[in-house]
Amino acid sequence: MTDTILPGALLDVENLSLAVTATGTKVVRGVSFTVAPGEIVGIVGESGSGKTLAARSIMALQPPAIRRTAGTIRFEGRDLAGLSAKALRDLRGGRIGMVFQEPMTSLNPSMTIGRQLEEGLAVHQRQQSAEGRRAQVLDMLRRVGIADPDGALGAYPHQFSGGMRQRIMLASVMLLQPALLIADEPTTALDAVVQRDVLELMVGLTRAHGTAVLMISHDLSMVARYTDRIIVMRKGEIVEQGRSDELLRAPRHPYTRALLSAMPRRQPARPIPPVATPIIEVRDLVVEYGGRRGLFRKEAGKRALHGLSLSIMPREVVALVGGSGSGKTTLGRAIAGLLPPSAGTIRYAGRPIGAGGAEWADYRRNCQMVFQDPYSSLDPRMTIGALVGEALRTVPDMGRGEKAERVVEVLSEVGLGKPFADRYPHELSGGQRQRVAIARAVVRRPAFVIADEPVSALDVTVRAQVLELFADLQARHGFSCLFISHDLGVVEQVADRVVVMQDGRIVEQGDRDTVFDHPAHPYTRRLLSAIPALEPAGEGGVRLKWRFDDAVPVAVPS
Template sequence: MSLLSIEGLTVALPKGGDRPDALRDVTLELGPNEILCVVGESGSGKSMTAGAVMGLLPEGVRATAGRVMFEGRDLLALSEPELRRLRGRRIGMVFQEPMTALNPLRSIGSQIGEMFRVHTRLSAAERDARVLALLDQVRIPDPAAAARAFPHELSGGQRQRAMIAMALALDPVLLICDEPTTALDVTTQAQILQLIRDLQRRTGTAVLFITHDFGVVADIADRVAVMRQGEVVEQGPAAQVLNRPAHPYTRALVAAVPPLAPPATRPLSAEAVLRVENLSKTYRKAGFLGRNARVTHAVRDVSLNLPRGGTLGIVGESGSGKSTLARCLVRLLDPDAGRVSIDGQDRLALSKPDLRRDARRIQMVFQDPYASLNPRRRVGELVAQGPMVHGTPRAEAMAQARELFGLVGLDAASLDRFPHEFSGGQRQRIGLARALAMKPEVLVADEPVSALDVSVQAQVLRLLAELRERLGLSMVFITHDLRVAAQLCDRIAVMRNGSVVEEGAAAEIFANPRHDYTRALFAAVPGRGWVPPVAYGTETA
């Protein structure tokens, strides 16, 4: 018997949308003690399905047909007070981004405790005890300190655990998880997935798990539903959908999953274009009246070489020092000690005017292209801006921008559009075009594909590999995704707590990781035992 039954659900978008309906004739069933994974690209309707179940559709978006049956009641026919009584008590939800779902002005404990205050008659002392028990249940260290903390004082993994604690506070029979592990490190992701599995098995909770990560699907799903442009194109047992996908779209998604193994080793130059020697960076945050100052050694005595024409992958968890190292390489941060040289020239010894003139040699692609692109300027101007600052006439710089758009697979006719008018993958290509406009010798890419759909991710990785060959680029590629690192990187450096704990050829590290921490990273990769049945990067749809 189904706990949740979505029957012929159609949800209309406001006029002017990219399609008439966000969801079209969606039918899904979820039984008790079952995990149903809903997969698909951004815009496929996954989150809209969750919103329809929770009664949290965006303003102007409404269900026009179908039913959402839960415990014998049609959720679409319930009033807002009736839905409020169900939310939290019978249906819990874990949102994708806890920093936007949690109130930044209230402590974690007070936000979890509100579930008991609204839905139960527990005393304040009983509520506090239940909050601590929940935080302990989701394995947050020092629950009492976490309860007093505000969201920004917890790590990403701890915030996500707090969200799970809140969702599970009243023992709901249905838990909806909307991309809860998308931007988390592999070790934190593995812990969250194990937590959800353990809780589901212990309590019998049904889980509707929304994701675009097929490794996650391979780890936890009982059944899988694949969505495309608002429709369910395939559904069935997890083993069947993962290993014998029937629909061309499902096969294309599976084909885009990079294997956890590097391709054949490329011959590399013995010459190093970039040398990093004994680099260190420490952050110091003063405490109240100068007491309890916090010292963070973000980068500790790091030494690395980047072969000319090669790609050096920097992998590790959040807080390992990867992004700080990247910012030191391009001089967005000044390190405390060490040397960074390109072709023998120490960039740390350059004055600011000399550094500005030397900026052409090393450029950076940021993790979030939307945050790094000025929303008030047209993308053509953003790409042409760097060369113009360095003396290139505007007409010539704009002509180069048109060429670069073609090079990164964008339509030159879109140069006059603004960043918000592009998809996430397209914005990442714009950021890449802007960096390439300076004709750099070294490209530093900081998590450039971490938030992209698997198919878009595959496109960007192929593009980077093609540009590396065509332009002779040398790259420093920062990522926490070992599948991604395997496909692009010639050498791998593993960072932990600011230090490089292991470094070597990608093929050697993937075949025989030596350090315990490296082995732990490999062990935490979701779906590591699943091998996609079609070749990486093939196009089947």
């Protein structure tokens, strides 16, 4: 599908095709689009749609195994195919900048922040003095919200949070005032509040400098909020593109409608049968990390959880939300017995659990965990059948044949079936591996499951399938669940009750509808206001709506 070339387009991609050099397999086919000066264009699509390859090819940064087979890329009127290696180096950073998904992979861990930010200026602005470059770096660090710019110059990337690292990455790119910024999933790993702060900063900086933006993302709500136009890609092709509001309101292509319909939606509240005894009861839980011992003194430890108390009822799904560093995962791991509490008690079915004994063994059998990244939690040397069946090793009075039948049964329940039992984790897609992780957690028919960011790494449609599967298994087997997530849309769909954490403390908890519609704590309101919602608008379309209608306009940094 082609797009009308805008008069005076900054970037003009026409009939671009990319293929694997060894096999000739096309991974991008006939892609055409334009970006005007100062325009913000979003590219959306699932993994494997070709959006990142198409964007990287603009700077000739596609992998060595991928080559361009057709098409032209013109930037500021020049055909980039004819540029020399030196001209391309001058273009990268100087006129076209790129912000990557994970800044820790693009920031050098062995170089200070000051050296890394000054490096681009030294390459592209050789006439400037060292003092001038330092002053320019300090000014940009202030503009991106670094509290101590002078101190940051001598610090290393690992000394900053994910949000601060992304701000530093953005500062390094915008220092050179490029005409085009390519942002490849710039906020995927960030929590809601930090995500919004970084995007507001990025849009403000680019507006101040008149920089155009090509934003690659699978987050439709954020793309809808910040872009002028949206390009939808599927299997290496553009299936639809147009103005953001028009495309969302009346999508023409079935794939676009499928993407929009896969967005999380609030389900009717489920009736939870009243039970006197909670399945999990946490009282005054404290977790502290011990300090390091130096030559003459021991550094003070850090308290991660400050006397938390909560309960989870049978068949209930309780969502744990909060920003990065709020203690969500620490609480989940402490309840699972993977972290020793410093103080407080954890009860299972009314009985305290200790560090051993029959009660502890019974609890470990009935408490299972689904991790965020299944690939790192599945042994690559074991088959899927062995991985799922491993959880049944200590089940008493269950023969080998019964265990094999249970493995096939649960694989069928998660939509995989018997043929997958002989495969290995690397032979499965990300969504299939997450289904295996869920199967391994429920194969013992546990009473309680902890799901730690179980769908954050999945595409929109795969995420919808896994959430539907999880809800079906929970309804069928009746296990309780602690669902840890920073994705408020997902929480709104799956949770019966919501617990909000900030700085190791619970600041608010209540039933889902009350917390989402009438938040009592300022932090909860800020968290919910950070992410726009997409509401159904009929005919397969959606409309953008900020929660509470109190979104702050995009600020232009001074």
